[in-house]
C-alpha cells in the first residue's frame with residue numbers, strides 16, 4: 001500500500017495528513033502557532049513559526065503512522081491564501097513577519113487607487129475587488145516600510161511568495177521558487193485571463209518582477225522535499241490555496257457544483273467552468289485548482305463571522321463552555337421566537353460589503369432565553385451563507401450559467417445537523433455532507449496523486465466522493481422567502497448603526 005501526504009498550512013494551525021490511495025485518513029498531526037497583533041487592524045505571523053510548525057507536523061505524522069517515507073508517493077501543499085512573505089534569496093531569511101490575509105494596513109493604498117478610478121481596470125484582469133485582503137498592498141507596504149527593502153528588491157535579491165511558495169522554498173532547501181495559479185490569483189498581481197503576472201498591475205503597485213515566483217498549474221511537478229527533511233526525498237505534485245483545494249477535494253469539477261466551508265468564517269465557491277465574470281454582486285472570480293490545460297474559474301464569496309459566532313457565545317457571553325454544546329442548547333427551543341442575530345462583529349462581507357456594520361440582536365422580549373439567542377446565532381451562519389449563495393445564483397442566472405443543484409459542505413461547524421437542515425430549508429436545494437470532511441487536505445492529496453499517475457483523471461476522484469448525510473429542504477419556498485426578507489431587514493438595521 002502507498003500513501004499521499006497533504007501539508008495543510010492554515011491561519012491558526014499547521015496540519016499534516018497522510019492519506020491512503022482511496023482517500024482515507026491514515027494519520028494526522030496538528031500544531032497551533034502564535035498570532036501577532038502589533039496594532040489595531042494588523043495581523044502577522046512569524047515565517048519561521050509557520051515553517052517549524054509545518055515541519056513538526058510533517059515529521060510527527062510520519063512517525064505516528066509508522067510508515068516508511070519511501071512509501072509516500074507524493075506530497076501536496078494547501079495553505080491560507082493571500083498572506084504575504086518576502087525573504088532574502090541568498091540566505092533564505094525572512095525580511096520581516098508575514099502580513100496575514102486579515103490585516104487591513106493596505107487600505108490607504110487601496111483607497112488611493114480607488115480614487116483614481118482603477119477598480120474596474122483591476123477587477124477585469126484579476127477578478128478581485130480592490131481590497132487590502134489580497135497580497136499586492138501587503139507586499140507594497142513591506143517594500144515601502146522595511147528599511148532598504150525596495151533597493152534590495154530592485155537588485156533582484158528578494159523573493160516574494162504566499163505561504164505555499166515559502167513552504168516550497170523551505171522543503172526544497174531553496175531550490176524551488178514557485179506558486180500555483182489558485183494562489184497567484186489571490187495576489188491582485190496576476191492576470192487570471194492570460195495566466196501571467198501582469199506588468200501593468202506590477203507597475204501600479206510598484207512591485208519588481210524579479211521578486212515573483214514561477215506560476216505552475218496546481219497539479220504539476222514542483223520539485224522534491226529534500227531527503228534531509230523526512231529521511232527520503234518525496235516529490236511535490238500539487239499546490240493549491242485552501243478554499244480552491246476544498247472545492248477540488250469535494251470533487252466539484254463541473255460548472256454549477258459548489259461547496260461551502262463552515263469554519264471560523266464561511267467560504268462558498270461555485271465552479272463556473274471557463275466563464276470569467278466581473279461580478280456586480282460583490283463576489284470574486286478566482287481560478288480553481290488547475291489539473292489540466294485550460295482556464296477555469298469559480299465564483300467566491302465569504303462570510304466573515306461563521307462558526308466564530310459560536311466562539312463568541314462561549315467566550316464573550318459565556319452561555320456555553322464548548323462549541324459542541326451549542327447544538328443541544330439551540331435545539332432545546334423549537335425556534336428563535338423572533339430573535340435575529342446579525343454577527344457583523346467586523347463588518348459584513350459579500351454580498352453586503354459594509355466594513356462599518358456592527359453586530360445586532362433584534363426581536364428580544366421578556367420570554368427570550370439563552371437558548372433562543374443560541375438558536376439565532378446558529379441560524380445566522382445559515383442566513384449569511386444563503387444570502388451569499390443567492391447572490392451567486394442570481395449572477396449565474398443573469399448570463400445563463402449552470403445553476404446550483406446542491407451544496408456540498410465541510411469545515412468544523414458542518415457537524416451541526418440543525419444548522420445544515422436550516423441551510424437546506426433557506427436555499428431550497430439539498431445540502432450534502434460527505435463522509436470525509438477534511439476536504440482541504442484531501443484536495444491537495446488528489447492534486448499530487450493525479451500528477452504522479454495514482455489516478456488517471458477526475459472521474460476516478462469523483463467516484464471516491466461518498467455522501468454521509470443529505471439534508472433535503474423541509475419548508476415551502478414562500479416561507480423561506482419570508483424568512484430571508486426578515487433577515488435582510490435585520491441586516492439593514494445593522495448597517496444603519
Ligand SMILES: Nc1ncnc2c1ncn2[C@@H]1O[C@H](COP(=O)(O)OP(=O)(O)O)[C@@H](O)[C@H]1O
Pocket residue numbers: 010012262263264265306307308309310311323324325326327378411412413415416419
Ligand atoms: N456544533 C457546532 N455548531 C456550530 N459551530 C460549531 C460547532 N462545532 C464547532 N463549531 C465552530 O466551528 C469552527 C471551527 O471549525 P474549523 O473548520 O476547525 O475552523 P477553522 O479552520 O476556520 O479554524 C469554530 O468557529 C467553532 O465555533
Ligand SMILES: O=P(O)(O)OC[C@H](O)CO
Pocket residue numbers: 009010011012079080081082101241242243263264
Ligand atoms: O486558513 P483558513 O482556513 O482560515 O483560510 C483562510 C483563507 O484562505 C483566506 O482567504
